[in-house]
Amino acid sequence: MNAPRPHILVLLLIAACLRTVCAQEVAPAAKEEAAPPTQIDTQLRINKTALLENQSLKNRVDAAVLLLASEAPEARVILLEVLSRADNAPARAAVCEALSPTKVWPQPIKSREDFIKPLVAVIASEQDFATVRLAAEATLLFSYGQVGPELDKAIADPSLSVAAKGNIIYTIRRHPDKQAVARLFSLVDSPDPPIVEAARKELTSLGIVVSPDPAVRRQTLLELQERGAETFLRERVIRQETRMRESDAEREAWQKKYLTALSTLYTLQGDEAAKVKFLAQYLGAQEARVKIWALDRLEELRQGTGTSKAKFSELETSLIPLISDPSRDVRLNTARRLAVMGQELNVAKPLLDQLNVEPDDQVRREILVALREVCYVASLATTSRNVPEEIRSGALVWAVRFLSESDAERARIGGETISKLLEQNGLKPEEVSGYLKALADRYGRLGPANDAGLRGYLLSAMVGLCSSRSACKEQAAKQFGGLFEQALVDKTDTVRQIAVDGLINVSADKASALRRLRKDLGGDPSPVVRVKLIDLAGEAGGPQDLDWLGEKLGAAGEGDPAWQAMLKVFRRSNSPVLGEWMAKIKSPAMAGRTTPEQQVSFLTLAEQKAQTENKAEMLKDVQVSLADLYLASGNLKQAAEYIRNLLAGATAQERPHLQGRLLNAYLMLGSMEPACELLTNYLSTKDLDLTPESSIVKSIEGYLSSPTTVNPTVLLDAMQQIQVADPKTMQAWRALLSGWMERHAKAPKTEDSGKTNN
Numbered sequence: 001m002n003a004p005r006p007h008i009l010v011l012l013l014i015a016a017c018l019r020t021v022c023a024q025e026v027a028p029a030a031k032e033e034a035a036p037p038t039q040i041d042t043q044l045r046i047n048k049t050a051l052l053e054n055q056s057l058k059n060r061v062d063a064a065v066l067l068l069a070s071e072a073p074e075a076r077v078i079l080l081e082v083l084s085r086a087d088n089a090p091a092r093a094a095v096c097e098a099l100s101p102t103k104v105w106p107q108p109i110k111s112r113e114d115f116i117k118p119l120v121a122v123i124a125s126e127q128d129f130a131t132v133r134l135a136a137e138a139t140l141l142f143s144y145g146q147v148g149p150e151l152d153k154a155i156a157d158p159s160l161s162v163a164a165k166g167n168i169i170y171t172i173r174r175h176p177d178k179q180a181v182a183r184l185f186s187l188v189d190s191p192d193p194p195i196v197e198a199a200r201k202e203l204t205s206l207g208i209v210v211s212p213d214p215a216v217r218r219q220t221l222l223e224l225q226e227r228g229a230e231t232f233l234r235e236r237v238i239r240q241e242t243r244m245r246e247s248d249a250e251r252e253a254w255q256k257k258y259l260t261a262l263s264t265l266y267t268l269q270g271d272e273a274a275k276v277k278f279l280a281q282y283l284g285a286q287e288a289r290v291k292i293w294a295l296d297r298l299e300e301l302r303q304g305t306g307t308s309k310a311k312f313s314e315l316e317t318s319l320i321p322l323i324s325d326p327s328r329d330v331r332l333n334t335a336r337r338l339a340v341m342g343q344e345l346n347v348a349k350p351l352l353d354q355l356n357v358e359p360d361d362q363v364r365r366e367i368l369v370a371l372r373e374v375c376y377v378a379s380l381a382t383t384s385r386n387v388p389e390e391i392r393s394g395a396l397v398w399a400v401r402f403l404s405e406s407d408a409e410r411a412r413i414g415g416e417t418i419s420k421l422l423e424q425n426g427l428k429p430e431e432v433s434g435y436l437k438a439l440a441d442r443y444g445r446l447g448p449a450n451d452a453g454l455r456g457y458l459l460s461a462m463v464g465l466c467s468s469r470s471a472c473k474e475q476a477a478k479q480f481g482g483l484f485e486q487a488l489v490d491k492t493d494t495v496r497q498i499a500v501d502g503l504i505n506v507s508a509d510k511a512s513a514l515r516r517l518r519k520d521l522g523g524d525p526s527p528v529v530r531v532k533l534i535d536l537a538g539e540a541g542g543p544q545d546l547d548w549l550g551e552k553l554g555a556a557g558e559g560d561p562a563w564q565a566m567l568k569v570f571r572r573s574n575s576p577v578l579g580e581w582m583a584k585i586k587s588p589a590m591a592g593r594t595t596p597e598q599q600v601s602f603l604t605l606a607e608q609k610a611q612t613e614n615k616a617e618m619l620k621d622v623q624v625s626l627a628d629l630y631l632a633s634g635n636l637k638q639a640a641e642y643i644r645n646l647l648a649g650a651t652a653q654e655r656p657h658l659q660g661r662l663l664n665a666y667l668m669l670g671s672m673e674p675a676c677e678l679l680t681n682y683l684s685t686k687d688l689d690l691t692p693e694s695s696i697v698k699s700i701e702g703y704l705s706s707p708t709t710v711n712p713t714v715l716l717d718a719m720q721q722i723q724v725a726d727p728k729t730m731q732a733w734r735a736l737l738s739g740w741m742e743r744h745a746k747a748p749k750t751e752d753s754g755k756t757n758n
Helices: 006-024 028-032 037-053 057-069 073-083 089-104 112-125 129-141 144-156 162-174 178-188 193-205 214-225 230-267 272-283 288-302 312-324 328-344 348-357 361-379 389-404 408-422 429-444 452-465 473-487 493-506 510-521 527-540 543-550 559-572 575-586 596-612 616-633 636-648 655-669 672-683 695-705 713-720 727-757
Strands: none
Touching: 037 057, 037 073, 037 089, 057 073, 057 089, 073 089, 073 112, 089 112, 089 129, 112 129, 112 144, 112 162, 129 162, 129 230, 144 162, 144 178, 162 178, 162 193, 162 230, 178 193, 178 214, 230 272, 230 288, 272 288, 272 312, 288 312, 288 328, 312 328, 312 348, 328 348, 328 361, 348 361, 348 389, 361 389, 361 408, 389 408, 389 429, 408 429, 408 452, 429 452, 429 473, 452 473, 452 493, 473 493, 493 510, 493 527, 510 527, 510 543, 527 543, 527 559, 543 559, 543 575, 559 575, 559 596, 575 596, 575 616, 596 616, 616 636, 616 655, 636 655, 655 672, 655 695, 672 713, 672 727, 695 713, 695 727, 713 727
16 A cells, blocks of 8 residues: 555556546647646546545545645545545545555645644544544654644543543554653553553553553653664564554454353353353353454343342352453453452452452552452441451451552542441451551541542541441541541541541531531531531431521521421420420511421420320411411312311300301302301301401401402302291391392493493
8 A cells, every 4th residue: 555556557547548638639729728637626526526425445445546636726625624524434544544655755745744634533433443543544644743743632532532641642653753652651651541541452462561660661661762773673663563453353253243142152052040040151162353353242141130130159150260361451341340259259368368469550450459349348247248357357468558549530449449348347456447547547648638538538437437337436436537637627627527427427416416516517618518417417306496597597508407497306305395496486587487387396396296195275376377378379178177176175256257258258269058157057046247347257358349259149049048047137138138139240240331332
């Protein structure tokens, strides 16, 4: 691909000859005119069509060469447009392949820098590595100084996938330039693990040993840059690597086909037991890719939602050897699987053995996490599997090593491991004390102005050791209590939040913790901290905390938690406290901060308390208030029920008012039968009041004159059926009824008259 093809030169000669012959055969008048512009346009269209649609790769490349050789500006537009089209990979590949030999053309193509950005875009977006390889080779048309900035932009683009960045790094390696090698060394120091891995891999493919020590890497780079014959050697390595990548790509394709077929066979297995047996066979395969495939299927099977659960104990003999597999990727994937399913397997000792000899930092980290989970679950009372104490001690030794490291993630894992493994019994107090001190010392070395994340993680581990589930709760409380108090004034919200939990755990009781925290953090700027205090008040607060909680009602984010906490306090309080708060709840200031639903929930609780403590007067007040609330909120059935209960024990003076309210509820419900029954009972009483000021008369008047009343005739007809034994009462009732009926009879006529006049 690096030298011009003979057939390309022949095509160029033929095209030139055709133009000459056509010019000779033109009529004499044509000698005085330029060639029609449509002739050039036609040739460009032919070449473009061949490039985009021809089934032969050779013809596509030939068309791209002709377009590259063309002087027409439109030809350049066509080529750049093709490179930008991700939907036509063969055309892209043809342009890339045609670009490479232009480096040795006698006349270099004009403005070839136009192709730098499109080529990098192809490398970053193309899925087919064969096309990526051609595009990377085409970038050799330029010096690394020309193409390097665009490659750096692509590496820095956060939207690019891991695979795309790997293609960019591969392209950097293809350039036989000292600066390209230096760039690969700089990428090894990247915070992004996939980039580090890709850069390390490409440097290794160049025969350069990449040390994990940054100082050694700098020295290696310095020595390479000082070599005089480096360019020649690197070009030879590049040619060798090209052949190797082609072989790798072919092998990768066959591996994918094999794994696809294997997946098909796996799905054809019947039940979970058959699938487990199938996976056990391939976990012992020679190829690392096959083992990783089986581990992935095992994770899918574990997460399955079927009614039955697979028994993974049958895989123990297949999984244990993978912990020490020669492949780093197999060991890494095995550790991750065992972290979530190792509890069912006897893998604690193999994990510790490999942890003691594991050379890779990332794999070592995952093995410690897996060992931690296996040991923790085995220590629970609910499990039948035991882990020897020496293994747990070995895991704790590694946890302290991780804890002492400067890397925050590794220190976090060390702290979490110590916290989990100390929760259960088994260690001597002096041993426990050493691990607790290691946690406290590591926390103390962290700066208050930074390391906020790690401080939070370590403080959280301490909180767990001070919880009720911890076997060393008392020792941990003595060791960490002072740290929790100091952290209450930390500037980081999350640290204060965790410190609150810690102080609650180490306090003699939650009530004393609440008093202390209200004093220090009652007005904390963090809403999470404030809600924690509110929740604690709900658990351990008393009547003395109700005013403080009441001030938070209606506040965004705090109002509802505060109300729930108040209800919990009310349930623990006696009737005098609830009686006092009945007046407060109904006050205008408090009513504006509570919803009708909240008021109902409080009054319902007060009603239960009054009934339990036999407080008749309080019960009556509560029921009156509930009836008012239900009427105001439109819950008429509940209102009617409460008014009926009140009527049962009402005095003669109270009954008329209650009867009027009950009649109003019936009428608004449209319940005419109970309404008429109530009227009959009312009219049979002595000294009844049928004046306009009567509650009964007001309710009927209000209903008949209400614009929302659809058909007053229903009520009027029903009231005509009411019979009263007392003649005087009956006469007075008939007089009222006649007035209502007459007024109702006139109303439609007035409306009709108004319509006629309009």
